[in-house]
Structure formats: structure tokens, C-alpha cells
Amino acid sequence: MPFFFCNFAKSIFMLMATDHTFLSTPIEYLRTVGPARATLLQRELEIFTFGDLLEYYPFRYMDRTHFITISQITETNNYIVTKGVITDLHTVGEGRKMRLTAFLRDSTGTIELVWFQGIKWVKETIKPNVEYLVLGRPTMFNGTYNIAHPDLEPVKPEGDTVAQSFIPIYSSTEKLKARGLSTKGISKMMAVLLGEARGNIPETLPQYILDRFGLMTREQAMFNIHFPKNSQLNEQALRRLKFEEVFLMQLEYLYAKTERQQKSKGFIFSHIGTFFNTFYHNNLPFELTGAQKRVVREIYTDMRTGKQMNRLLQGDVGSGKTLVALLCMLIACDNGYQACLMAPTEILATQHFTNISKFLAGTGVTAELLTGSTKPSQKKKIKERLQNGEINILIGTHALIEKDVAFSNLGLVVIDEQHRFGVEQRAKMWAKNTTPPHVLVMTATPIPRTLAMTVYGDLDCSVIDELPPGRKPIQTTHQYDSDRLKVFGFMRRQISAGHQIYVVYPLINESEKMDLKDLMDGYESISRAFPQPQYQISIVHGQMKADAKDYEMERFKKGETQIMVSTTVIEVGVDVPNASVMVIENAERFGLSQLHQLRGRVGRGAEQSYCILMTSNKLTSDGRARIKTMVETTDGFKIAEADLKLRGPGDLQGLQQSGVIDLKLADVVQDENMIRVARDTVNKILAADPQLLADANNCLKRHITKKNSKINWGRIS
Numbered sequence: 264m265p266f267f268f269c270n271f272a273k274s275i276f277m278l279m280a281t282d283h284t285f286l287s288t289p290i291e292y293l294r295t296v297g298p299a300r301a302t303l304l305q306r307e308l309e310i311f312t313f314g315d316l317l318e319y320y321p322f323r324y325m326d327r328t329h330f331i332t333i334s335q336i337t338e339t340n341n342y343i344v345t346k347g348v349i350t351d352l353h354t355v356g357e358g359r360k361m362r363l364t365a366f367l368r369d370s371t372g373t374i375e376l377v378w379f380q381g382i383k384w385v386k387e388t389i390k391p392n393v394e395y396l397v398l399g400r401p402t403m404f405n406g407t408y409n410i411a412h413p414d415l416e417p418v419k420p421e422g423d424t425v426a427q428s429f430i431p432i433y434s435s436t437e438k439l440k441a442r443g444l445s446t447k448g449i450s451k452m453m454a455v456l457l458g459e460a461r462g463n464i465p466e467t468l469p470q471y472i473l474d475r476f477g478l479m480t481r482e483q484a485m486f487n488i489h490f491p492k493n494s495q496l497n498e499q500a501l502r503r504l505k506f507e508e509v510f511l512m513q514l515e516y517l518y519a520k521t522e523r524q525q526k527s528k529g530f531i532f533s534h535i536g537t538f539f540n541t542f543y544h545n546n547l548p549f550e551l552t553g554a555q556k557r558v559v560r561e562i563y564t565d566m567r568t569g570k571q572m573n574r575l576l577q578g579d580v581g582s583g584k585t586l587v588a589l590l591c592m593l594i595a596c597d598n599g600y601q602a603c604l605m606a607p608t609e610i611l612a613t614q615h616f617t618n619i620s621k622f623l624a625g626t627g628v629t630a631e632l633l634t635g636s637t638k639p640s641q642k643k644k645i646k647e648r649l650q651n652g653e654i655n656i657l658i659g660t661h662a663l664i665e666k667d668v669a670f671s672n673l674g675l676v677v678i679d680e681q682h683r684f685g686v687e688q689r690a691k692m693w694a695k696n697t698t699p700p701h702v703l704v705m706t707a708t709p710i711p712r713t714l715a716m717t718v719y720g721d722l723d724c725s726v727i728d729e730l731p732p733g734r735k736p737i738q739t740t741h742q743y744d745s746d747r748l749k750v751f752g753f754m755r756r757q758i759s760a761g762h763q764i765y766v767v768y769p770l771i772n773e774s775e776k777m778d779l780k781d782l783m784d785g786y787e788s789i790s791r792a793f794p795q796p797q798y799q800i801s802i803v804h805g806q807m808k809a810d811a812k813d814y815e816m817e818r819f820k821k822g823e824t825q826i827m828v829s830t831t832v833i834e835v836g837v838d839v840p841n842a843s844v845m846v847i848e849n850a851e852r853f854g855l856s857q858l859h860q861l862r863g864r865v866g867r868g869a870e871q872s873y874c875i876l877m878t879s880n881k882l883t884s885d886g887r888a889r890i891k892t893m894v895e896t897t898d899g900f901k902i903a904e905a906d907l908k909l910r911g912p913g914d915l916q917g918l919q920q921s922g923v924i925d926l927k928l929a930d931v932v933q934d935e936n937m938i939r940v941a942r943d944t945v946n947k948i949l950a951a952d953p954q955l956l957a958d959a960n961n962c963l964k965r966h967i968t969k970k971n972s973k974i975n976w977g978r979i980s
């Protein structure tokens with residue numbers, strides 16, 4: 264599009280959009296961008312507006328003033344900058360194996376540079392015999408160093424508008440590069456944007472916050488994150504923007520919570536009645552732990568306020584969360600409401616149903632099970648009875664949130680083992696009634712406090728910090744595959760003492776067939792070591808039909824089989840108190856929370872239980888650290904902290920897929936303290952000014968209004 268037309272369109276746009284701001288201007292109106300590149304930026308990087316581009320931060324910087332000679336290059340995990348002349352640029356190999364190589368030479372030596380992708384583009388842009396600054400990570404290959412996919416920058420840039428020592432490096436994609444938007448192109452675009460931005464980047468944090476924490480303004484920060492003058496300014500910019508990120512996130516959570524508590528109506532569960540009391544006095548087979556009692560009280564208090572409850576129930580594996588859920592559901596029923604319990608797998612839903620039905624015998628409460636494999640005729644009946652209120656408690660998998668499942672008056676939703684459910688599914692559940700039901704989310708394993716704050720920041724939290732009495736801590740050992748005979752011997756002794764054993768294989772997802780083969784091989788060798796008829800073995804894996812799985816689970820539960828060989832389908836929640844040994848094969852391949860969850864399958868009875876972590880002799884340092892953590896502690900809260908430190912939040916199961924952690928700059932582990940400080944500060948602000956009406960909080964109010972209005976001009980155009 265010709266330049267003048269761009270500007271014309273931009274002014275039209277500004278006239279039309281009344282609440283238009285500089286930052287909400289569609290990206291295509293930025294000089295040098297235009298519609299074609301705009302489409303590409305939207306598609307590849309989700310950059311729709313000037314503001315989006317501004318928040319597309321460099322992931323690294325090249326410091327022009329700090330470089331080493333080629334002879335000084337050593338083995339390092341870090342990025343280095345070096346300088347030299349490119350020679351001998353040529354491709355090697357053909358088709359998909361083609362790569363591009365070049366040599367970089369200075370007076371002290373040469374190093375090879377390699378590209379496997381974007382070859383065409385690199386070939387066109389790199390000029391031989393010109394001096395370049397090169398940023399990259401050297402690796403040793405065949406006895407010499409090379410750098411794969413380095414970033415290059417001419418030493419003497421011609422007509423560079425932002426001649427400075429720090430060069431931002433932006434990540435880009437093949438398609439963007441083909442259109443001239445490599446890191447360099449993006450940086451030029453950013454320079455254009457910043458050139459127009461002065462005076463147009465409004466402050467998002469109150470002045471008193473900037474003062475108290477010594478933060479630079481947003482505008483200063485934007486200049487210094489993209490084109491920092493020096494590293495101090497860059498660090499200050501980063502600190503300011505990170506703080507803004509975690510602060511505004513906490514503000515959104517806590518404001519929503521405050522608002523919900525003030526405005527939104529919830530069902531009032533005013534009393535405890537016959538259902539609860541009959542169960543509590545006649546059917547409850549044991550005394551509740553102090554923590555269980557406290558948590559039930561917390562939840563009940565919440566549900567009788569007239570405000571909708573949104574609560575997270577945390578508790579270690581085996582702490583008795585299911586029972587807490589049941590008691591709360593009974594309170595719902597006592598007040599004339601229905602309740603439902605959603606579990607992540609069919610096995611688990613079925614097990615909940617079986618246990619709860621047993622618990623409820625003689626109480627007059629009707630519970631039903633609805634899963635993906637419920638027969639259509641049966642399903643139809645359940646739906647009818649649900650609608651006319653005959654069913655009090657519905658238990659199931661996500662089949663419960665299908666559109667056609669309608670309750671007559673759903674008052675409480677319990678979501679078990681939340682990390683398998685996405686946030687969207689939670690939202691769907693809420694949309695089922697005009698008045699939203701109370702929601703209780705139970706985690707499978709504890710999650711660290713900061714993570715809870717960033718992921719479930721809008722929920723209240725109850726913690727069961729006590730295990731039922733009489734549990735002996737599980738003894739955990741680490742054994743190498745070469746010690747298998749010893750392990751088999753131990754298993755035999757446990758079986759002859761009347762106990763049962765799980766043997767679990769990892770699901771690696773790479774190829775289900777191969778996973779299944781591992782499992783079947785293991786099953787065969789166990790079958791040889793534990794021959795029939797003396798020993799009976801069950802096997803359960805993901806490829807089996809639901810009724811076949813149930814049949815095998817049932818045999819194991821009844822004690823007809825002594826060994827259960829399975830993939831991680833049993834990972835979550837399965838409860839067989841007589842099982843006292845958990846053998847985890849290829850334990851190095853499991854994450855910590857998964858190992859902890861698996862280990863929690865044993866130690867449910869009064870007997871001493873054992874967990875044996877089998878690994879190969881070769882272990883990565885991370886793998887070794889995980890195994891060590893498991894051997895050293897059985898405290899789920901400690902394990903969760905270790906897990907977060909070892910793997911980072913991105914890997915935590917389910918959290919990434921559901922896109923719950925939406926942080927660009929801050930890091931849940933490294934910036935833990937900042938997150939706490941931000942949350943405390945927001946709490947204080949909202950306590951004093953819940954509606955954000957004070958002048959000083961104007962910008963915060965604006966932020967919330969913007970978030971809630973959902974109108975985003977850039978995206979609409």
C-alpha cells in the first residue's frame with residue numbers, strides 16, 4: 264500500500280475509533296509495515312497493535328563493546344560475542360539434510376558457523392569479506408568449535424539509526440525472515456515505533472508505587488528494554504516491566520475476587536441437615552483428621568455467605584480430599600441442591616462412584632455415574648432423572664460438562680485433580696446455571712505457593728496439612744536395572760506376606776506402540792519370574808477398552824491378582840489399601856509430581872509400604888536430582904517446590920497446555936519474592952480502595968476497565 268494511503272487510512276481509523284490510543288493502533292499503520300507484513304505479524308507472532316509490538320521484547324542482547332577473539336573461545340554454556348570476517352560461505356548436502364556453512368576469521372583463528380534452516384535467507388543477507396560481530400553459543404563438534412545459527416551484525420552499520428552498543432536480538436520465524444523481518448528487521452520496525460512513541464506510552468502504575476519501589480516510568484522502560492544505553496538501565500527496565508507484569512496480574516485476580524465477593528450472588532447453604540448428619544454419625548468409618556474438619560468448616564462458612572465460592576483445596580496425596588468433597592456435597596444436598604464431582608479419568612470417576620456409593624448406603628442420597636462409556640440408553644435415563652431432581656450427586660468425567668447434560672439445580676461443582684482440566688472446562692461448568700454454583704477445585708498434588716498465586720490467584724485456598732493417623736512414611740529406594748533379581752526377591756517376600764504390588768511403566772508419548780512394547784516386555788519378564796498359578800498378574804494400559812480396564816482393576820482391588828502392571832493410567836487417585844509396593848520402571852523419565860502421585864498409591868493401609876525407583880545406570884543430572892528428592896522426602900509440598908526449581912513452571916503438567924501461566928518476562932521461580940510483594944501490595948491497595956476510586960489509582964482502574972471491556976480495536980480490524 265502506498266505510504267500516503269497508509270497514513271490516510273490511519274487518520275480515518277483514528278476518527279472512527281473513539282477510544283483509540285496510540286498503543287491500540289493496528290500494526291499495519293506503522294510506517295514500513297503495511298497490510299501484508301501486518302497479516303504475517305498477526306499470524307506468526309500475534310502482534311496486532313502498536314502496543315503488542317512494543318511488548319515484543321528482545322530475548323537477548325549483543326554487546327558491541329564486549330567481544331572475545333576467536334582463540335579465546337572455550338567450552339561454555341553461555342552466549343559469546345566474537346568478531347571477524349566471513350569467508351567460504353557454501354552449502355553442504357542436499358534436500359532436507361542440506362546445511363549452510365561459513366568460516367569466521369580474525370587474526371587469532373577461525374571458527375565454523377552453521378545453519379540448518381533459513382539457508383536461502385542467510386545466503387542472501389551475509390556478505391563475504393565484511394567484518395561482522397557474531398553472537399552465539401559455541402559447541403564442540405569433531406574436535407573443533409562451531410556455532411549453530413549465530414546472530415550476525417555488521418561491525419560498521421551503514422545508516423544505522425540506532426548506533427549503540429547494545430543490539431537487541433528478537434526471535435523471528437522462517438516466514439517473517441523471508442519478508443525481511445529477521446531480528447534486524449524487527450529491530451528496525453521497533454526503532455520506527457519508538458521514534459513515534461515518545462509521549463504516547465501511558466503509565467500503568469500509580470506514581471506512589473513507582474516511588475516506593477524505585478521504578479522507572481513505563482516509557483523509559485520501553486526505550487531501555489529495546490535499545491538500552493547500558494546494562495544498568497537495561498536491568499532497571501527489566502525490573503520495572505517484570506514488576507508491572509506480576510503486579511497487574513495480581514490486580515486482575517484480586518480485583519475480580521473482590522468484585523465477585525461484593526456483587527455476585529451465590530446459593531446460600533444455610534444449614535446442615537439429615538443427609539450430612541446420617542452419614543457423619545452412622546456411616547463415617549473413621550474419625551476425621553483435624554485438618555479435614557477445619558477445611559470442611561472453611562468451605563461451609565464460605566457456602567453460607569450468599570456469595571459464590573471459588574476455592575482451591577490443596578492436600579498431599581492420601582490426605583483424604585475425597586471425603587472432604589463428599590461432606591461438602593452432602594451439605595449441598597441438605598439444602599436442596601444437586602452436586603457433581605468431576606474426575607480426570609474414567610477409572611478414577613468409577614472408583615469415586617463405587618466408594619461414594621458404599622459410603623452413602625442407607626443415607627437416602629442418590630448418586631449416579633456418567634462417563635464417556637455410559638450406554639446411551641442409560642445416559643438418557645440419567646439425564647432425565649437429573650433434570651427432574653431425582654439424582655442428588657452426579658459423578659463422572661468431562662462427559663458431565665457436555666451441553667446436553669442439564670441439572671435441575673446444581674449448587675456445587677467439585678473438580679478433582681484439577682491439573683488435568685483446563686481453565687476453559689471450569690468456565691463451561693460455571694455457565695451451566697444463571698446463578699453460578701459453588702466451585703471447589705482439588706489439586707492432585709500440592710503446588711508451590713507462588714505458582715498457586717499465579718495460576719489460581721483468584722481462588723481462595725484451603726490446605727489439608729495432615730495425613731490420617733497411623734500412616735507409616737513410605738520407604739523409598741533407588742535401584743538400578745541390573746539389580747532386578749534382588750527387586751523380584753523383595754516382591755516375592757511382600758506377596759507371601761499377603762500384600763499387593765504395582766509395577767508402572769512411563770508413557771512417553773513419542774510412540775504409543777513403543778510404549779506399549781516396553782510395557783508388554785516388562786509384563787512378560789514379570790510373568791516368567793512370577794508364574795501362574797501361584798501368582799496372578801493384572802495388566803492395564805491406555806489402549807484397552809474401558810470395561811476391560813475396569814475388569815482388571817476390579818480383580819486387583821479384590822485381591823485376586825497380586826501384581827498390577829500398568830502405564831500411568833493408575834497415576835491419579837486409585838485407592839487399593841492392601842497394595843504396599845510401588846515399583847516404578849524407568850523412573851528417570853517421570854517428573855517429580857508424577858513420581859510423588861504414583862508413590863501415593865501405596866501407604867494407604869497401616870502396613871509399612873515401599874516405593875522402588877528403577878533406573879538405568881546412566882542418569883542425567885536432572886534425573887539424578889529427581890530420584891534423590893524422592894528418596895529423601897515424602898512431603899508433597901517440599902517435592903512441589905523442588906519440582907518447580909528443577910523444571911520450571913512451563914513443564915508442570917497441564918499448566919502449559921491450558922496456557923494458564925501468562926508471563927512474558929517474570930519467572931515464577933526466580934521472581935518468587937517479587938510476586939509475593941506485588942500480591943501483598945495489591946491486597947493492601949484493594950483493602951483501602953476496593954473500587955479503585957482514588958485519583959492516585961486511576962491508572963489501575965483504567966487497566967481493569969480495559970481488561971473487562973474486551974473490545975480491542977486492533978484485533979477487530
Ligand code: ADP
Binds near residue numbers: 555578580
Ligand atoms: P487424596 O487426598 O489423595 O484424594 P483420598 O481421599 O483418596 O486421598 O483418601 C485416601 C485414603 O484415606 C482413602 O482410603 C480414605 O478412605 C482414607 N481416609 C480419608 N480420611 C481419613 C481419616 N480421617 N482417617 C482414616 N482414613 C482416612
Ligand code: MG
Binds near residue numbers: 584585836
Ligand atoms: Mg484423590
